[in-house]
Amino acid sequence: MRLTGRALIPLLLLGGGFAYAGDEPAGLTMEGLTVKGNREAELVDVPAGEPATVSVMPRRTVELLTGPARTNPYRALDLLPSVHSEQADAFGLTVDQNPLRIRGQIGDTFTRLSRTVEGVPLGVNVGQGAMGNLIDLDNLAGLSLVRGAVPVDRGFGFGNTAGALEQSLRWGSALPWLTLLRSDGAEHFNRTFVRLDSGELSTGTRLFASASRSSADKWRGAGDGERSNVSTGLSQPLPGNTSFSLFGVFNTFRQHVYRPLTYAQTQSDGFYRDYDYNGSLATPIGTATALQNINYYDYNRQRFNEYAILSVIEFRPTSDSTLTFKPYYAGSEGYRYFGNGTSSNNAVVNRVDITQAQLGFTAEYALTLGPSRVKVGYWYQDADTMPPPTSQKSYNIAANGLAFKGWGLLTKVEDRIFHEPYLAVSNRFGKLRLDAGVKYVRIELPEVTGYQTTGLGDISYDDALAASSGPAAGLHAAGSTQDAWLPNVGVSYxxxxxxxxxxxxxxxxxxxxxxxxxxxxxxxxxxxxxxxxSLQDLWDGVKLELSDNVDLGARFGGDGWYVAPTLFYGAFHDKQVLAYDPRVNASYYQSSAAAQSMGAELEVGLTPLPWLTFFGSASYNRFRFDDDLRTAAGSTVQSAGKQVADAPEWLGKAGLTARLADFSVTPVVRYIGERYGDIENKEAIAAYEVVDLTLEYRRRKVWEFDELTVSLNLLNLFDKRYIGIIKNDQDISESLATSYYPGAPFTVVGSVGIKF
Incomplete structure (x- = not known):
C-alpha cells in the first residue's frame, strides 16, 4: 500500500456515517419482518418468533461495514455466521471480483442468490460487470439475510439455494434535510455523496434525490476505477387507502480489473502485493510480444451504464386486507476487454459487448382472518440477458493500438421467462406460530442460435446480424423449460x-x-x-438445481443480551459442476452432482453496559459431495467426501462498539478457516484473520449543522498477507486452473459528514 499525503488530508471513515435524527421510526420493518424497539446500538439482530433463519442489519450496521464506497452490500453480511465475502480492493468499488459464499454455496445473483430491493429482484448481475453495485447504500434503511429454507413469499430471482438478501430503501424523510459526506483515503480514494430530502409537503408527498461519485487507484498494478450514481424517490399517499412510491437510479462505472494468481503463485509471498497486469506494452509490438501484451492493464477493463426503476403500489380494500403491486424495469449496457491466448500465435484481446434488460412485477393479496394471515401472490419476469454472450470480437495488438481480427461470437439469445405463483399461510395459536406455503417455479430457458461471421467487419451487433450469411451449422438449441414445486413449512414457539x-x-x-x-x-x-x-444435448442436460433444507434453531435473550444457535442440514440435487470429458478434451458444466451440507451456527449479542455493545458469530459447515463425479466418458473425479471448493469449515467473527460521550470505537475481527481451490482438496489455502478498526466522533447541533460526523477507518489493521478470493464458480474445476486474489493491505480512509 502507498500512503500519500493526500490520503490523510481529511480525518474520516469507512462507513462511520451519521445518524439521521427524526427521519425513521424506532422499529425497522423489512419484507414482513418487524424488529421491535430501538436497534441503533445493535450491530445485528436475530428476531424472536420467526421460523426462518433470519439476521437483520439496521442502517447503522450498513454504514459501518459496507466499505468506504458504500456500494457493496455483501460487506455488511460478513459479521454473520456461515457467510464469507471478500473483495479485490479495500473500498468496495470492484464489481465482478467479489465472490460470496453462504453455507458454502456460491452467492452469485445469476443462479444461487436472491438479492431483492423492496421485494423485487432488481438488477441483473451477469457478464462480470452489470448491476453489481447499483444502489448507494446510504439510501438503504437496512438489510436482512435469510439462510437455509427461504419462505415462499420471498427469495425471487434466478435462484435462492444460497439464501435471500433483502434490501429495504430509505424513502424520503418526514423532515427536510441536506446530507453531505466526503471520504478520502489511501490509493487516492475519494467519494462525495449528497442527498436532499424535501420533508413531507402539504400534499403528503415526500421526495428525495441523491448523487455520488467515487474513484480510486488499484492497490496493486496500474489502473483505477470510478463510479457515479444518481438516485431519486417519491412517496405519495392517494385517495382510497392507497399509497404510491417510485424509485429510480442511474449508475455508471468503469474499472481496470485485477490479475488473478495461480495456485503456485499463492505459495510465494512475493506475488501477494506486486503481481498484476503490465503497466506498459512490451516492444517491439508484434507477434513476438503478443502473449505478453495481452496482459497490458488497459486491455483488461470494463465500462457499463446501469439503470432501474421500481414502484410500490399498495391498496387496502379493508382493514384486514392489502393488495400490493410492484412493477419494475432494469437494464445495463457496456463492454469489457480481456486478453486471451496461450501462445504468440493465438494471443488476442477480446471485446464483449453486453446489453441486458429485465421487466417484471410482483403482485400479492394478503388477508388477515382471525389468527391467520393468508398471502396469494405471483412473480413474473421477462429477462433479455446473457449468458451466453451475444457478441464477442477479437483484436490483434498493433503499433497504433488494437486491430480488428474477427468475430469470435455472434449469437441471438431469446428471453428468459420466469413464473412463480405462491400461497403462504401463517397461523398463531397463542405462543405457537405455524407457517406453511408452496411456490411453483417455472423458468423458460431461451432459444439460442449462432450466426456465421465470415467476412464481417468491426461493426455493431445489429449490423452484424443483418449482414451475416445466416445461422451457423450445429449452433442452435431450442428453448427448454425447468419447473418444480417448492414447499415450505416452519414452526416456532x-x-x-x-x-x-x-x-x-x-x-x-x-x-x-x-x-x-x-x-x-x-x-x-x-x-x-x-x-x-450436439448443442441441444448440452441444453437439454441442464436441470434446475434443488436443495432441501432443514433448520433447527433457538433464540435466548434477556435485558441487553441474546444467544441464537442453529443446526442446519441441506441436501443438494442436480448440482451443476464443471467436469472434464476426455472425449472432447474439454471441461463443461453438467447437472450431475449431489452434495450434503450440515453444520451449526451461533450468533451472540451483548450490551453489558450502556456504552458497550458486542456481537459475535461462529459457524461450522461440512459441505461435501456424496460420490465421485463421473463424466459422460466414464472418467472419475475423486470428489466423494471432499469439502466443496472455497467453503471453509470454520468461520468466526466478532465486533464491538464502545462509546464515550460523542466518541466511539468499533473493532471487528474475522477468522476464515482453511479452504481449498479444487474439489479434490489438493490446493489448500491457509486460514487467516483480519482486524478492522473504526474511530468516530458524532455530535448533534454543532455550529450551524444539525449533525456532524468525523470518522477514521483502518482496514486490515495489522497488514495481514492472505489469499482472500478463490474464483471457482461452479465448485469443481478439473483441468482448468482456479484463480486466486490476495486480500488488500492495510488501508486508511476517513470521512466527514454533515447534515442540516
Missing part, C-alpha cells in the same frame, strides 16, 4: 418476545448456467460433433 425455538423445512432452487455450455461447445464443436454430442 415464542416463550416471550426475546426467547423462542423454531424448526423449518423448505426447498430452494437455482437455474442451471447455460452460457459456458455454448462457449465451450463452439470452441470445441468438431470434437463434440465427432463424439455425437
Amino acid at each position: 415464542e416463550f416471550d418476545d426475546r426467547t423462542s425455538i423454531r424448526l423449518t423445512y423448505g426447498r430452494n432452487y437455482a437455474e442451471g448456467w447455460l452460457g459456458p455450455l455454448y462457449s465451450t461447445f463452439k470452441s470445441n464443436q468438431s470434437a463434440f460433433t465427432a463424439a455425437g454430442i
Whole structure:
C-alpha cells in the first residue's frame, strides 16, 4: 500500500456515517419482518418468533461495514455466521471480483442468490460487470439475510439455494434535510455523496434525490476505477387507502480489473502485493510480444451504464386486507476487454459487448382472518440477458493500438421467462406460530442460435446480424423449460418476545448456467460433433438445481443480551459442476452432482453496559459431495467426501462498539478457516484473520449543522498477507486452473459528514 499525503488530508471513515435524527421510526420493518424497539446500538439482530433463519442489519450496521464506497452490500453480511465475502480492493468499488459464499454455496445473483430491493429482484448481475453495485447504500434503511429454507413469499430471482438478501430503501424523510459526506483515503480514494430530502409537503408527498461519485487507484498494478450514481424517490399517499412510491437510479462505472494468481503463485509471498497486469506494452509490438501484451492493464477493463426503476403500489380494500403491486424495469449496457491466448500465435484481446434488460412485477393479496394471515401472490419476469454472450470480437495488438481480427461470437439469445405463483399461510395459536406455503417455479430457458461471421467487419451487433450469411451449422438449441414445486413449512414457539425455538423445512432452487455450455461447445464443436454430442444435448442436460433444507434453531435473550444457535442440514440435487470429458478434451458444466451440507451456527449479542455493545458469530459447515463425479466418458473425479471448493469449515467473527460521550470505537475481527481451490482438496489455502478498526466522533447541533460526523477507518489493521478470493464458480474445476486474489493491505480512509 502507498500512503500519500493526500490520503490523510481529511480525518474520516469507512462507513462511520451519521445518524439521521427524526427521519425513521424506532422499529425497522423489512419484507414482513418487524424488529421491535430501538436497534441503533445493535450491530445485528436475530428476531424472536420467526421460523426462518433470519439476521437483520439496521442502517447503522450498513454504514459501518459496507466499505468506504458504500456500494457493496455483501460487506455488511460478513459479521454473520456461515457467510464469507471478500473483495479485490479495500473500498468496495470492484464489481465482478467479489465472490460470496453462504453455507458454502456460491452467492452469485445469476443462479444461487436472491438479492431483492423492496421485494423485487432488481438488477441483473451477469457478464462480470452489470448491476453489481447499483444502489448507494446510504439510501438503504437496512438489510436482512435469510439462510437455509427461504419462505415462499420471498427469495425471487434466478435462484435462492444460497439464501435471500433483502434490501429495504430509505424513502424520503418526514423532515427536510441536506446530507453531505466526503471520504478520502489511501490509493487516492475519494467519494462525495449528497442527498436532499424535501420533508413531507402539504400534499403528503415526500421526495428525495441523491448523487455520488467515487474513484480510486488499484492497490496493486496500474489502473483505477470510478463510479457515479444518481438516485431519486417519491412517496405519495392517494385517495382510497392507497399509497404510491417510485424509485429510480442511474449508475455508471468503469474499472481496470485485477490479475488473478495461480495456485503456485499463492505459495510465494512475493506475488501477494506486486503481481498484476503490465503497466506498459512490451516492444517491439508484434507477434513476438503478443502473449505478453495481452496482459497490458488497459486491455483488461470494463465500462457499463446501469439503470432501474421500481414502484410500490399498495391498496387496502379493508382493514384486514392489502393488495400490493410492484412493477419494475432494469437494464445495463457496456463492454469489457480481456486478453486471451496461450501462445504468440493465438494471443488476442477480446471485446464483449453486453446489453441486458429485465421487466417484471410482483403482485400479492394478503388477508388477515382471525389468527391467520393468508398471502396469494405471483412473480413474473421477462429477462433479455446473457449468458451466453451475444457478441464477442477479437483484436490483434498493433503499433497504433488494437486491430480488428474477427468475430469470435455472434449469437441471438431469446428471453428468459420466469413464473412463480405462491400461497403462504401463517397461523398463531397463542405462543405457537405455524407457517406453511408452496411456490411453483417455472423458468423458460431461451432459444439460442449462432450466426456465421465470415467476412464481417468491426461493426455493431445489429449490423452484424443483418449482414451475416445466416445461422451457423450445429449452433442452435431450442428453448427448454425447468419447473418444480417448492414447499415450505416452519414452526416456532415464542416463550416471550426475546426467547423462542423454531424448526423449518423448505426447498430452494437455482437455474442451471447455460452460457459456458455454448462457449465451450463452439470452441470445441468438431470434437463434440465427432463424439455425437450436439448443442441441444448440452441444453437439454441442464436441470434446475434443488436443495432441501432443514433448520433447527433457538433464540435466548434477556435485558441487553441474546444467544441464537442453529443446526442446519441441506441436501443438494442436480448440482451443476464443471467436469472434464476426455472425449472432447474439454471441461463443461453438467447437472450431475449431489452434495450434503450440515453444520451449526451461533450468533451472540451483548450490551453489558450502556456504552458497550458486542456481537459475535461462529459457524461450522461440512459441505461435501456424496460420490465421485463421473463424466459422460466414464472418467472419475475423486470428489466423494471432499469439502466443496472455497467453503471453509470454520468461520468466526466478532465486533464491538464502545462509546464515550460523542466518541466511539468499533473493532471487528474475522477468522476464515482453511479452504481449498479444487474439489479434490489438493490446493489448500491457509486460514487467516483480519482486524478492522473504526474511530468516530458524532455530535448533534454543532455550529450551524444539525449533525456532524468525523470518522477514521483502518482496514486490515495489522497488514495481514492472505489469499482472500478463490474464483471457482461452479465448485469443481478439473483441468482448468482456479484463480486466486490476495486480500488488500492495510488501508486508511476517513470521512466527514454533515447534515442540516
